[in-house]
Amino acid sequence: MTGRKRWSTEEILDAAAESLRTGDAESFSMRKLAGTLGTDSSSLYRHFRSKTELLRAVADRILLSAMDGYRPEGDWKERVTAVALRVREAFGRHPQLAAVWGRYASGGTGSRLVMEELLQALSASGLPDEEIPARYHRLVVLVAALVASEAAIGTVPPPEREQGLELFRVAVFGADPEHFPALTRFARDVLPLGADRGAAFEEILAAQLADIEATIAR
Structure with missing residues (x-):
């Protein structure tokens, strides 16, 4: 009997x-x-102790792919930006896994590579050592939130996306000017949440880096 x-x-x-x-x-x-693999759960638990451990490993592979071929270039801001964009692009190819990364912290090689490069870049910025861990944490929280948010929108089926856009239009252009004067004033220029995410990602990241730079200057 074949096993x-x-x-x-x-x-x-x-x-x-x-x-x-x-x-x-x-x-x-x-x-x-x-069931997908045609085996029983016990065979999987020989490799991973829990579902969470498995999910962490899957997310770490995305981080590992993001850092594949990476070489530090430019100043500290360019290095941080390059890593952030690589992570964004990697999870953009696997949007369902972006939420996994945000929810289940990874401790694998991919995570260590990202952490090492960001910490080294911040060290090269001129920040005092005692400020680097906190700044690193803010950067990672920001990037993870932006990546997860963008990925969540990317997984919405087209019909639901169009329905959401229609609701946005109703909310904006159907607002009563007396109760919502600012919304009425900027209605034609206000963008829905899913619009222009790439530029927003880079601008928000740049603002965070500019704040770090200002701290160094002070």
């Missing part, structure tokens, strides 16, 4: 990534993944 195939850690991660690509972290389970 069940023994799946490698990498094969399990591949299958989990594909499952998350078409689903989400909430509906994902070890039992469902085992």
